[in-house]
Amino acid sequence: MLTVLFYVLLSMAAAHFIYERILLPSLRLHYRNKLFELRDTVRNEIISDHSEDNTKAAQLVHEALNNAINRLHLMTITNRVRAKIRLESNPEIRAKLNREVELFARCNNPVINDSIKESAKILEKVYVLNNLMLILYTFPIYLVVASIANVVKAANNLLTLISDRKSLEQAVMLLPDRQVAKLVTSDGRAFA
Incomplete structure (x- = not known):
């Protein structure tokens, strides 16, 4: 019985290693490249659109995409819980986020709005990929x-x-x- 348990745990460790060290970085790179494409689209809109609200929203989206490109590895369940707790306890950061969301709401440029929606979808996919092994481990529970x-x-x-x-x-x-x-x-x- 102990031998079977040993081999099961060894198999789980191997699967975890292969996923976390080989597959997941490649998948993140794929979605990072998609974020680069979105960022290029937003840059083109910054150059071509000259209305003040749209330009501010486009610049904010551009900065947000740069941040997302560099922080895809942070999209985990534990970081989500930490961020939620700290956002609730810090009204200053919450107010800043609300101001930026309002700026997005005022933006009437469909390219910028589509970029925001597409980047949110990409981040959701990365969130699932980053937590896939934890989901598989906790699924029996x-x-x-x-x-x-x-x-x-x-x-x-x-x-x-x-x-x-x-x-x-x-x-x-x-x-x-x-x-x-x-x-x-x-x-x-x-x-x-």
Whole structure:
């Protein structure tokens, strides 16, 4: 039994190493190149569009894409939790983010807006890729928790149905025989 466990753990370690050190950097590079393409598109818009709001939004998107290109490796679950906690506790940073989001909302350039949406999709994909091994490791735990939750929910529903006395008592007391028969018999026939 210990030998099997050893080989299972060895296989998991090998799979983890291959994914984290060989496949994941290549996948990140692919999405980094897509971000470079988006950044080039935004640069062209900065050159061609001269309205103030659109130019500010385009410059902000350009800077954001530069940041994203260099920080794809930071897209992890633990960093998301840390960022959420620190954003909630720091109103200064939250206010700055809200101002920049409002600037994006005022932008009416479809190329800039599409670049923002596309970059968000890319970051979501990178987030999943960066956390894929953790998701695979915790998937059995998730299945156990989901199964237990379904059993508890079914038991709760059954308990609610059994303990609800009013509906049966009211039906027996107030409805005619034919309607009560439809409620309580499986085939809906009158009582024998």
